[in-house]
Amino acid sequence: MSGLTTPEAVAELRHELRTPLNLIIGYCEMLLEDATDQQQRIALEQTLTAGRDVLERINATVPPTRGEISEADFAALRDALREPQGRILTNTSALLAADGGAIDPQFERDVRRIRSSAERLLTVELPHARSGSHPAITIEHPIHGAAAAPPVQPAHILVVDDQEDNRSVLERRLRRQGHTVESATGGRSALELLGAQQFDLVLLDVMMPDLDGLAVLERMKADSATRDIPVIMISALDDVASVVRCIERGAEDHLPKPFDPVLLRARISACLEKKRLRDVELEYLREVGRVIQAAIQVEAGSYENGVLAQVAQRGDELGRLARVFDAMANQVRAREDRLKEQVAALRREIGEARQTSKPAAPRGKLSLPTGELFAGRFEVLDEIGSGGMGMVYRALDRELGDQVAIKTLRPELLQDTSLVERFKSEIRLARTISSKHVVRTHDIGERDGVYYLTMEYVEGITVRELLDTRGRLGTAPTLAIASQLAQSLVAAHEQGVIHRDIKPQNLLLDAGGVLKVMDFGVARLAGGTANLTEVGMLVGTPSYMAPEQMMGESFDHRIDLYATGVVLYECLVGKLPFEANSAVALIARVLRDAPPAPALHDPEIPQAFSDLVVRLLAKDPAQRPANAAELVRLLSDLS
Amino acid sequence: MPKILLVEDNEMNRDMLSRRLARKGYEVALAMDGLQGVTMASSGGYDLILMDMSLPELDGWEATRRVREAEAGAGRRVPIIALTAHAMSGDREKAMAAGCDDYDTKPVELDRLLGKIESLLGKQA
Numbered sequence: 001m002s003g004l005t006t007p008e009a010v011a012e013l014r015h016e017l018r019t020p021l022n023l024i025i026g027y028c029e030m031l032l033e034d035a036t037d038q039q040q041r042i043a044l045e046q047t048l049t050a051g052r053d054v055l056e057r058i059n060a061t062v063p064p065t066r067g068e069i070s071e072a073d074f075a076a077l078r079d080a081l082r083e084p085q086g087r088i089l090t091n092t093s094a095l096l097a098a099d100g101g102a103i104d105p106q107f108e109r110d111v112r113r114i115r116s117s118a119e120r121l122l123t124v125e126l127p128h129a130r131s132g133s134h135p136a137i138t139i140e141h142p143i144h145g146a147a148a149a150p151p152v153q154p155a156h157i158l159v160v161d162d163q164e165d166n167r168s169v170l171e172r173r174l175r176r177q178g179h180t181v182e183s184a185t186g187g188r189s190a191l192e193l194l195g196a197q198q199f200d201l202v203l204l205d206v207m208m209p210d211l212d213g214l215a216v217l218e219r220m221k222a223d224s225a226t227r228d229i230p231v232i233m234i235s236a237l238d239d240v241a242s243v244v245r246c247i248e249r250g251a252e253d254h255l256p257k258p259f260d261p262v263l264l265r266a267r268i269s270a271c272l273e274k275k276r277l278r279d280v281e282l283e284y285l286r287e288v289g290r291v292i293q294a295a296i297q298v299e300a301g302s303y304e305n306g307v308l309a310q311v312a313q314r315g316d317e318l319g320r321l322a323r324v325f326d327a328m329a330n331q332v333r334a335r336e337d338r339l340k341e342q343v344a345a346l347r348r349e350i351g352e353a354r355q356t357s358k359p360a361a362p363r364g365k366l367s368l369p370t371g372e373l374f375a376g377r378f379e380v381l382d383e384i385g386s387g388g389m390g391m392v393y394r395a396l397d398r399e400l401g402d403q404v405a406i407k408t409l410r411p412e413l414l415q416d417t418s419l420v421e422r423f424k425s426e427i428r429l430a431r432t433i434s435s436k437h438v439v440r441t442h443d444i445g446e447r448d449g450v451y452y453l454t455m456e457y458v459e460g461i462t463v464r465e466l467l468d469t470r471g472r473l474g475t476a477p478t479l480a481i482a483s484q485l486a487q488s489l490v491a492a493h494e495q496g497v498i499h500r501d502i503k504p505q506n507l508l509l510d511a512g513g514v515l516k517v518m519d520f521g522v523a524r525l526a527g528g529t530a531n532l533t534e535v536g537m538l539v540g541t542p543s544y545m546a547p548e549q550m551m552g553e554s555f556d557h558r559i560d561l562y563a564t565g566v567v568l569y570e571c572l573v574g575k576l577p578f579e580a581n582s583a584v585a586l587i588a589r590v591l592r593d594a595p596p597a598p599a600l601h602d603p604e605i606p607q608a609f610s611d612l613v614v615r616l617l618a619k620d621p622a623q624r625p626a627n628a629a630e631l632v633r634l635l636s637d638l639s
Numbered sequence: 640m641p642k643i644l645l646v647e648d649n650e651m652n653r654d655m656l657s658r659r660l661a662r663k664g665y666e667v668a669l670a671m672d673g674l675q676g677v678t679m680a681s682s683g684g685y686d687l688i689l690m691d692m693s694l695p696e697l698d699g700w701e702a703t704r705r706v707r708e709a710e711a712g713a714g715r716r717v718p719i720i721a722l723t724a725h726a727m728s729g730d731r732e733k734a735m736a737a738g739c740d741d742y743d744t745k746p747v748e749l750d751r752l753l754g755k756i757e758s759l760l761g762k763q764a
Contacts, residue, residue, distance in 0.1 A: 007727075011727045012725070014724065014725050015723070015724040015725045018725075018745050019652070019745060021745075021746045022652060022655075022747055025746040026652075029659075029749060030658060030659050033662065051746075055746060064726050064727045064728045065727075164651075165651060
């Protein structure tokens with residue numbers, strides 16, 4: 001018959017209930033023998049009466065002759081025991097509240113035993129058959145559901161309680177729920193166990209003599225090894241305030257005494273599930289962190305194969321991202337390695353060429369004697385370039401200990417003070433650009449009537465040198481240049497700085513293949529005084545100049561996009577989009593002709609890239625990409 | 640002073656009952672399980688044994704049988720009172736059959752238990 005137990009189970013139930021009752025009554029009677037305080041006597045007598053009431057109710061529901069008990073009867077018995085149990089708890093609380101004096105330790109211990117025995121009364125479950133000793137029985141418990149159902153997840157649990165009875169009740173229940181259990185009798189031994197074993201959960205009593213629950217909790221939370229282990233505080237109902245303190249300090253939950261088996265199971269399951277989800281989340285975040293770390297390594301050029309191997313094994317989107325990322329990073333590295341080799345080879349070639357043909361001796365005041373101190377601060381090391389605007393030197397900044405580039409400016413470029421002021425403000429603005437693709441300008445100064453700029457020194461070669469040495473560059477290197485150039489323009493345009501003179505001479509490639517754009521803010525100087533007759537002297541040719549700039553019309557940041565188009569055209573095709581014998585003829589062509597598409601020169605050039613370059617060269621700025629950020633996007637679609 | 644051997648696995652039960660008996664003038668020795676109870680009983684020197692029936696490993700019924708077997712060889716018989724919280728009808732008979740001289744239930748009614756102890760000790764004397 002469903003819902004009824006066997007005679008053996010009834011006997012066990014009587015045993016489970018009467019054992020704590022034996023303690024309640026026995027300790028009570030013994031304490032009464034000694035009690036002299038009237039209030040103590042009253043509380044003890046009331047406790048004893050309540051204990052006997054409990055006995056009566058047990059005997060009424062489960063008499064010694066009874067061979068079975070239904071679920072409903074058992075539930076009714078539990079309900080019937082609540083009231084006298086409440087009386088015992090209330091009276092023992094009163095006995096433990098030391099009213100105006102210290103409690104005798106033996107007395108206190110005995111009263112606590114009465115209390116814990118009373119608490120145990122309501123944790124008794126309807127016994128089940130034990131394998132081997134009784135025929136198997138299945139009981140659908142009305143409150144507990146399938147009380148012996150396997151746990152959500154078996155866990156390794158530490159029970160910390162100084163009361164032996166509480167410990168053993170908890171241990172028994174937890175083991176029955178499929179968990180493995182260790183127990184500690186106090187705070188110190190709990191911390192020792194936590195140091196020696198990995199636990200999934202800790203059940204921690206609040207009140208303990210050597211080191212209380214709060215102190216244990218605080219130490220656990222301060223230690224990274226134990227910080228993430230969830231803690232459920234065990235407390236009597238009259239100890240709510242200290243439970244609140246524990247939860248404020250990081251305890252997950254609390255479990256009131258007496259332990260209700262249903263509540264115990266539910267809280268532990270919830271806690272373990274929460275921990276499981278948190279562990280999953282933490283692991284996910286750790287792996288996201290690995291991908292981010294890998295991205296940083298790619299940027300720094302230190303990405304190692306296999307660092308994402310673990311993440312790549314995941315079956316989810318993150319795993320997929322890691323696999324794609326790893327493949328891309330390896331491609332990028334291979335490309336960078338090739339580029340580095342090319343750059344190194346080119347540097348050697350250029351160095352040799354320079355050795356054999358030193359430029360013609362210059363230029364009066366513009367030249368700085370090498371080996372001497374300039375402006376009281378810069379030790380001039382060597383000349384590294386010369387151009388329409390002046391000379392460029394490599395120098396050691398003795399104040400900062402860094403190498404810098406010093407560019408001297410021809411005096412006629414800065415003839416009047418208003419020009420100087422405008423130039424200075426342009427340089428100040430350019431200094432606000434923050435990008436690894438922009439050569440940083442440090443300062444502007446004047447020495448013996450010669451203005452000079454100091455800027456970041458970059459060891460590398462210009463794209464001009466690259467083109468002159470190698471001819472056209474092919475699609476992949478051009479794309480790499482395009483993307484970095486576009487990023488530098490994004491940063492500059494954001495600050496309201498238009499370069500005005502993007503050309504291969506101003507694009508430096510360092511040893512790592514990183515492109516850096518020079519002379520932001522400087523071209524204003526050239527542009528401000530340039531006219532067509534001086535073009536050849538100042539900025540080479542107007543080949544990189546947008547139509548609107550040539551015509552002296554108003555223009556905006558999109559002239560830099562046009563110039564970028566010319567540079568990319570040159571890199572891909574190996575020559576300029578428009579060539580002519582004179583400046584006037586060139587201007588006519590720039591204003592009138594459509595450039596031949598790069599793909600016509602070389603079918604290997606992807607059509608989309610060719611189209612983009614042609615679009616950058618549009619006569620009407622509105623036909624070009626709207627801004628550098630859009631160019632970055634369009635380029636990333638190509639790669 | 641009569642000496643009682645209390646065989647009881649529950650620490651609190653041991654503590655409570657031994658202290659109550661001591662207050663009544665008995666000397667109490669403690670065994671924590673059936674096996675220890677049998678060993679201590681075989682050494683002699685006890686006037687009476689209080690045997691809890693629900694013990695781990697070796698339960699009270701079996702422990703009692705073994706004590707009786709050992710005594711059969713030694714020619715003495717210490718009175719044994721069975722204690723049980725099961726307190727089912729038929730338990731008394733079962734206890735007697737296992738070799739107990741009397742039987743009492745938990746919760747212990749001390750006066751009733753003392754009556755039984757004194758009665759058995761008196762008989763013995």
